[in-house]
Amino acid sequence: MPPTPSDSTAKPPLPAGVVAFVKRDCPTCELVAPVLAALSKDVPLTVYTQDDPSFPDGVERVDDTDLAVSWHHEIEAVPTLLRVEDGREVERAIGWHRGEWEALTRATGLGPGLPELRPGCGSLSVDPSRAPELAIRFSGSKLQARRVEIAALEDEQEAFLDRGWTDGLPIVPPTEARVLRMLEGTSRAPDEVVAIVPPDLAPCTVEKVAINAVMAGCKPEYLPVVLAAVEAACTEQFNIHGLLATTMSAGPVLVVNGPIRNRIGMNAGKNVFGQGNRANSTIGRALQLVIRNVGGGRPGEVDRATLGNPGKVGFCFPEDEEGSPWTPLNVEFGFEAGTDTVMLFPGEGPRTIVDQIARDPDSLCHMFADALKHMLTPKMVLAFDAIVVVGPEHSRIFREAGWSREDFLAKLHALTLMNGDDLVRGAGGIADGLPDGVRGKQIPKFKPDGLRVVHAGGGAGLFSAIIPGWANGEMGSAPVCKEITS
């Protein structure tokens, strides 16, 4: 008689003696069926069968087609043989291995005529098409989030749009199975509070981040990056509240460093800021969905941007560390090279620096400096940082000349000193500007740590880019670099 489908979260006890797990759809199980039948005459043997309750013949069978026993006892392959004493598993043999079976069962001469060894098949309880549903049924849901029932005639995309839970693009519906799978991307507990998210100052758990990461289209292996990004965004220094509320165009820009970039398949090369790479496209989006949904930060409400920028859907890219002549960005923030980190920078869309002629670093720095001086407006000095993204065909020029990152930055700072006379109100026929006190002085365009250098981009094209920042310092936001942990 088939068992009543079990929803029990309690681990079912096993009978004493030898316990086997099998399925008919496994050639090794078929092979050892006569061995089990023979064994059952000599030792107390119970066989749990996963697919066909009439298999195998000649043994005491227990129907485990609902996989409750297999799941709870973490059976990964069939056949699996357990030795159970005092209700506890004391030995386990996986697949058919005569020596192991004889040792476990204390029997001899098992399976004459069979090969010595034959690996088994995957247990149905870990079958990818069933495991998520089984985990929900048997683990007792560890998920706390409110369940939202979407009626059969309702469209889940429309339902989420109507509730204001998307950024205007379709989302991946966050089913319990998808969220559980997402949570496999981290060892952190679902109920751990990751951050207090502005503007509503709502506590945000790992689970809420996972839900939004599912919606953004992330894979589970991206989750640690998203978690670190949420933590970084919600620090005092980064001040996501201010960045959200500003009428200026900036939003969070994420730069990923360390081996995780390659592990999760990010793109640091051609079209690095563009579309086409899942990790690049979804990690930044997941952060923005957390700010929107958990923090309540929505455009037109606390988000007061006059213009915004397309990167506010999500702007994330990795550094091309391998091709860089310099140490990675995260070393500037005190990490060892090779550490997985995500740096958050308050920035707007990248603008290209074109220089197809320069073959020496001095000339190239002059071009970079000229572009940097015009960032936002030439009269805006010291209050805004920038990321300088150096493309491979430009970085080669510095590499060949033996320039260090420090040489490059020192030159850029020197070349971006602004003439105070050009900055005052009215100068250049422009009413806006600084008070007269700066006349006759040289004013740096950037504060000493106001320029961050990242190496990225495709191998062809003499281009680099500036990512302009937003108000720096106490009143605004400072870049925050956070280690990514599993």
Add this chain to the structure above:
Amino acid sequence: MTTVLLDPSSEAVPAERIRAARLAELDGKTIGLLDIVKARGDVFLDQLEERLVERGAKVKRYAKPTFTKPAPIDLRHEIATECDAVVEALAD
């Protein structure tokens, strides 16, 4: 068959779709009367119009092309932009 999804928000507001706020008074409001073109729906709506006008409301009349299909999106949009509330005359 319903789909169960997980709430991505801080759960500070109800998950159900929130109803539009009810009108506190009719005076000066524009009320749309939508006839789904079933028989005698117009009779009912004529009566309603009289009553609404008595109470100071402005009334605009609309009709669906056919009662067998949902109102076209343009019509819904027209009603939404022109009216403060709408009354739909359903069935015979």
